[in-house]
Amino acid sequence: MLKRLLGIVFAAVIAVQAHAQSASWLQIEAHPTLSAAQDAARKFSAQLDDVVGFHLGSNWYGVALGPYSEQDAENLLRQLRRTGQIPRDSFVSDGQRYGQQFWPVGVGISNTPKPLPSEPPTDTTQIEPPMAPEDAEPIAAPEPTLPDETPAEARASEAQLTREQKMDLQVMLQWAGFYNAGIDGSFGRGTRNSMAAWQEANGYEVTGILTTAQRAELRSQYNAILEGTDLTLIEDANTGVAMQIPMGLVQFDANESPFARYTATDDSGVQVLVISQPGDRTRLYGLYEILQTLEIMPLEGPRERGSDSFEIEGLSETRHSYATARHENGEIKGFVLVWPAGDNERRNRVLSEMKNSFVAIDGLLSPAAAPADSSVDMVSGLAIRTPKNSASGFFVDARGTTVTAAANVDQCERVTVAGGDYPANVVFNDGTLAVLTPETALAPLGHAVIQTQAANRDATIAVGGYPYGGALALPTVTFGTVADGSDLTGDASKLRLNLTTTQGDVGGPVFDASGAVVGVLVPTPANNGQMLPENVAFAANAGAILSALAEASVRADQSTSSGYMAPETLTSAASDVTVLVNCW
Missing domain, CATH: 3.30.70.1070 (Sporulation related repeat)
Incomplete structure (x- = not known):
C-alpha cells in the first residue's frame, strides 16, 4: 500500500x-x-x-x-x-x-520529450504463397479508397453553402489553428490555404476545397470539446426564454423570481440562471447591482451597463461567471452562466452557443415564484456575498478618508466602507491603525475632530461602532469611562477603558464629552491565555491617530475644547462620523 x-x-x-x-x-x-x-x-x-x-x-x-x-x-x-x-x-x-x-498506475511519466515509437521491423524473408486449389475463385485486389467527392463535386456542394455556413467554416478553421484572417464568408486565398493545410494535417489529398465529408469531420473536431455538455435547446414558456443550455452538466432546480435556476449535476460548480421578470430601466439597473453582490459573481472582471442592457464578467481562482440582461417592452430577460475556472476553452464555446441561441419568446416568470422564506443573506435562493469581517471606522475629512484598527483590514483582498458600497485603498498601516482612502470621493454627513488634550482618568467617553456588523443600518453608541492613560503594559500611546464592547466595535471612534475623538478602539490583546473582565477595553490615543494621518499625508481638524455635549446630541454626531468597514 x-x-x-x-x-x-x-x-x-x-x-x-x-x-x-x-x-x-x-x-x-x-x-x-x-x-x-x-x-x-x-x-x-x-x-x-x-x-x-x-x-x-x-x-x-x-x-x-x-x-x-x-x-x-x-x-x-x-x-x-x-x-x-x-x-x-x-x-x-x-x-x-x-x-x-x-x-499508467503507479508509474511516473518522463519529464522530457521522447523519440517517436519505432515502427515494427519489416521481415524481408520471401515466403512462397500457398498454392490455391484449381477450382478456387481468384481473389480480387482491394479497391483503392476513393474520395467522397471530386474537387469539382466538392466545389459544387460548397457553392450551396449560405454565407453564414461559410463563416462557420472559417471559424472552425480558425479554431483548428489553420486560419487567421477575417471571418467574412468569402473563400479567398487565405481560406483556401487554410483548407489545404487542414487536409494535409488530416491525411487527405490536398486540394484546397473541402468535400462534404471533410467539412463534417472538421465540424466534428470543432464540437468534440462539447462532448458531455449535451447542449439542448430549452424553450421555457414560464420564463419566456428559448436558449441552448448544457443539460449534461446542469438540471432544473426551481423557479424563484427573477431566476429559473439550473444547478450542477455533479461537483463541477456549473450553474445556469435564466433571468425573467417584468420591469423598467430602473429595475434593470437594480438587477445589475444585485447580481454583483451574489457569491456566484466574483468581484474582479469587466462590467458594462448600457441604457437598456448590461454585461458582467467575474473571475476568481475558482470560478468564471458571466451575466447579461436586456430591458425591452416592459420585460427584463437574460441569463447567468457560472463555470469553474481553468476550463476556458469549453466555457467559451458553451457561452457562445448560449448567446447565439438566446431568444425572448412569449412568457414571463411570475413574481409569485419568489421564495416564501426570505433571508438577508439570500436572493431568490442564491447566497449573497458576505464580507470576511465587518467592523468600524470613522471619517476624518470631507472626502471620506477613514481611520480604523489595522486588524480590520489585515489579509483582505478588498476593503469597502459605508455598507460595502465604496471600495477603499489602505494607504497606511502600522499594525495598530490603518488609514483608508475611498476610490471615489464620498460626501459624509460629518467627520471627526481630533482632541489634542490628553484624556483624563475617569472622564466620560463614548464609542461609536457596529457591534453586530452590518446587521443594523446605523451605528450604536456605548458609554463608558477612561480607566487609565496607558494600557496594562504601560504603553502611553494607548488608553485603557471601562467599557463593554464587541468585535464589531473595533476600529470605532472614542469620543470625549465634548464630541471630539480621543482614541480608536483596538482589539483586546491576548494575555497569555488569561481572560480579562468584559468591561476592559483599549484604544489607540489621539496622538497615535494624528501620527498615522501625518504619515498618510492627511490633514484632520483638531480641537482643544473641553466643553460638554448632551448624550443624545453626541449619539447623533457619532452616527454621522462612524462608518462600517468591510473586509472581503
Whole structure:
C-alpha cells in the first residue's frame, strides 16, 4: 500500500515537472468518468506505445500519447489518423490542462520529450504463397479508397453553402489553428490555404476545397470539446426564454423570481440562471447591482451597463461567471452562466452557443415564484456575498478618508466602507491603525475632530461602532469611562477603558464629552491565555491617530475644547462620523 501511495505522489510531482518542459502530447480521447477513461487507456495501451492519462478538470479525464516534441507529435498525429488507429478528432496538446496522472498506475511519466515509437521491423524473408486449389475463385485486389467527392463535386456542394455556413467554416478553421484572417464568408486565398493545410494535417489529398465529408469531420473536431455538455435547446414558456443550455452538466432546480435556476449535476460548480421578470430601466439597473453582490459573481472582471442592457464578467481562482440582461417592452430577460475556472476553452464555446441561441419568446416568470422564506443573506435562493469581517471606522475629512484598527483590514483582498458600497485603498498601516482612502470621493454627513488634550482618568467617553456588523443600518453608541492613560503594559500611546464592547466595535471612534475623538478602539490583546473582565477595553490615543494621518499625508481638524455635549446630541454626531468597514 505504501509503495502504491509513493508511486502516486511521485507521479503527481513528475507530471508537474513534465508540463514545465517544451513537450507536446497527442490527445486522443476524453471521458466524463475515471472508469471510462481507464478502460480507454487500457484499450489503447494494447495497440500503441506511450499511452498516458490525466485529469483535465471539471470531472473530465483525458487519454493521450507522449510526451514528444511538437514536430514529432504532429507527424505521429498524421500517421495514426491515416492508419485509423486513433479518432480523427485527436489533436496535439501542450498539456497545460493536464492535472493528476491516472495512467499508467503507479508509474511516473518522463519529464522530457521522447523519440517517436519505432515502427515494427519489416521481415524481408520471401515466403512462397500457398498454392490455391484449381477450382478456387481468384481473389480480387482491394479497391483503392476513393474520395467522397471530386474537387469539382466538392466545389459544387460548397457553392450551396449560405454565407453564414461559410463563416462557420472559417471559424472552425480558425479554431483548428489553420486560419487567421477575417471571418467574412468569402473563400479567398487565405481560406483556401487554410483548407489545404487542414487536409494535409488530416491525411487527405490536398486540394484546397473541402468535400462534404471533410467539412463534417472538421465540424466534428470543432464540437468534440462539447462532448458531455449535451447542449439542448430549452424553450421555457414560464420564463419566456428559448436558449441552448448544457443539460449534461446542469438540471432544473426551481423557479424563484427573477431566476429559473439550473444547478450542477455533479461537483463541477456549473450553474445556469435564466433571468425573467417584468420591469423598467430602473429595475434593470437594480438587477445589475444585485447580481454583483451574489457569491456566484466574483468581484474582479469587466462590467458594462448600457441604457437598456448590461454585461458582467467575474473571475476568481475558482470560478468564471458571466451575466447579461436586456430591458425591452416592459420585460427584463437574460441569463447567468457560472463555470469553474481553468476550463476556458469549453466555457467559451458553451457561452457562445448560449448567446447565439438566446431568444425572448412569449412568457414571463411570475413574481409569485419568489421564495416564501426570505433571508438577508439570500436572493431568490442564491447566497449573497458576505464580507470576511465587518467592523468600524470613522471619517476624518470631507472626502471620506477613514481611520480604523489595522486588524480590520489585515489579509483582505478588498476593503469597502459605508455598507460595502465604496471600495477603499489602505494607504497606511502600522499594525495598530490603518488609514483608508475611498476610490471615489464620498460626501459624509460629518467627520471627526481630533482632541489634542490628553484624556483624563475617569472622564466620560463614548464609542461609536457596529457591534453586530452590518446587521443594523446605523451605528450604536456605548458609554463608558477612561480607566487609565496607558494600557496594562504601560504603553502611553494607548488608553485603557471601562467599557463593554464587541468585535464589531473595533476600529470605532472614542469620543470625549465634548464630541471630539480621543482614541480608536483596538482589539483586546491576548494575555497569555488569561481572560480579562468584559468591561476592559483599549484604544489607540489621539496622538497615535494624528501620527498615522501625518504619515498618510492627511490633514484632520483638531480641537482643544473641553466643553460638554448632551448624550443624545453626541449619539447623533457619532452616527454621522462612524462608518462600517468591510473586509472581503
